[in-house]
Amino acid sequence: MKKLPILSFIVFVSLAVFVIILFNNNFDTFGKDFIAQIRIADSEETLSNISDDSLISIGKKVCESSDLWSSEKESLIQIQKVLGENGINVNINNRILPILRFQSTYELCPEYINRLESLFVE
Numbered sequence: 001m002k003k004l005p006i007l008s009f010i011v012f013v014s015l016a017v018f019v020i021i022l023f024n025n026n027f028d029t030f031g032k033d034f035i036a037q038i039r040i041a042d043s044e045e046t047l048s049n050i051s052d053d054s055l056i057s058i059g060k061k062v063c064e065s066s067d068l069w070s071s072e073k074e075s076l077i078q079i080q081k082v083l084g085e086n087g088i089n090v091n092i093n094n095r096i097l098p099i100l101r102f103q104s105t106y107e108l109c110p111e112y113i114n115r116l117e118s119l120f121v122e
Helices: 003-024 032-041 052-068 072-085 096-108 110-118
Strands: none
Touching: 032 052, 032 096, 052 072, 052 096, 052 110, 072 096, 096 110
């Protein structure tokens, strides 16, 4: 008779642990927020034909180019080059360039935020 309460307790604890683990796991895929923000901001549809995986790759390359950003204008030129290397030709005044600069840094490479901030510190 004592085995039933012990078994019930073990089952209850096991289910509780399973539920806690299930709800604490983050099932977001890498770059999901980045993709969503870029798609929303791309009103000129500059990147509409680019797949999500390619967009994440471009975002990472934008981050990697941040060590060459000596000024705000230079950052836009470097991002324009990254897009050009991926077959996307944009004007330097295209609003997607500064959006890519911010979103790629904040969403994909937060370790480079200091590089981004240094562009705007006087």
